[in-house]
Amino acid sequence: MGFIQLVLLEGVLLLSAGMIFFGGIRGTVAAMAALSGINYLTHDLAQFWRWEIPLLVGGSAGIILLLIVGRIGNKSKAVGGLVGGLTSLVFFGAFVTPIIAVALWALVFGTGIIPKSEKKQVIWGFAPAILRMVLGIGWIIYGNFLTI
DSSP: OHHHHHHHHHHHHHHHHHHHHHHHHHHHHHHHHHHHHHHHHHHHHHHHHHHHHHHHHHHHOOOOOOHHHHHHHHHHTTTTHHHHHHHHHHHHHHHHHHHHHHHHIIIOOOOTTSSSOOHHHHHHHHHHHHHHHHHHHHHOOOOOOTTT
């Protein structure tokens, strides 16, 4: 693969990871479709199924985990504030320097994200976002192995 193709591939993989993080289950389905497209374009039919079956199994397991962890985490009512706060951090980080972005995020959006509750509720509140990050990183790694 040429340099431009590798840069475009990484862009698609980062977009897929972003879809998982911000889209949850729907984003995971869209990321599975994107990786299936990459798999289809880079492999013949025999190798396609060798890579596609683990992709579908992993994506299905990720969707089930997101559903379970999301239901448990949503009971703590911290998920909405956390995702909104992380979205604003990414938004500010894209347009201003990281130090100013973190300061603005903490002052404007960061208040009230961590509730004054039990530790168990706080952990389950952060679990969906952490799971989304882990799945996104997993898709990036798997997508890079697809092109070998």
